Amino acid sequence: MDVLTGEPLALDLLNTRANMPDGEFDVLASPDTFREWLLAQDGRLSPVETADDADLAAVRALRGHIAEAVEHARQGAAPPQTALDALHEAQRAAPPYRRLTWDGAALTATVIRAGDSRARLLAELAEAAVDLLAGPAVTKVRGCEGPGCRMLFLPAHPRRRWCSPALCGNRVRVARYYQRHKD
Template identity: 40%
Template structure:
């Protein structure tokens, strides 16, 4: 769940299909739609948040975007010596500032793990802490998920997709995986083909 949530947050910066970059959190409506899509993974980190439309406002959007910037900064650090995502080249924080930002957000809601293990079901961990409003729990939960992912073994498989125009980070399923999805691999192969043809014409 941590990996899913951290990648989902970072993935709100994406290729727009036209050669540019889209920001799914560019407005409050985008934040609301994203929170609705992340209801299940957020439940494990922030508890029930209620209707996203009632929670979302411009202040929360700016807070989530700031957390995303910290996460993408640390993703860029994690993929070294490879290059960061093309979308991040001019917007990265100093790595220690990003770490501090995640730690501050996570500390806003001190929690403890609680194990539940109903009959005929798998054990599950939820988090419990002192009462906190949904906004605080959301930001703390996003930060906690990012911290858990960055401190875990999957971080070593994190990569920035090198396909033309792609700006996503992804976790490699196998060591030889180069692109975040097959369409990016197709786009990279087509781009290389055209570059070779153009080079042959100029020779």
């Protein structure tokens, strides 16, 4: 799987749809690629017991709402209420609560979520989107300048132009090289 990870979780979800040199790629097109993406997000999401067609449909629908909200918010515009309502609904389906456990010396609190595997996944993804949308970083989210690329990223450096220097950056440099040496 060539889809990039490592951006804020909400952007990683949006980047599950990519334009690759050999065509469009959607991680959420099959349970197998979806499971690979979940493994790549290890530690960022609760374990998912299944990754069936119903799970994929629910995550794809949430991804659409997040994409709509992020696109508006990064331009300083109010996101559609339907997108915000979808995020709130996903969060309410698996609310977080703190569970106390005794570790042998002291009480420790662990945040867990109620609900089944799908509800927890959707709530965690919605929560990540809310964190991004409510923070100042949302207006700094950029789209990759690579030809045809739709990836989004939060630049750590103000001069960053591509989702990945190894992917789109390299494609742009190679194209410029060939253009200069064409004649």
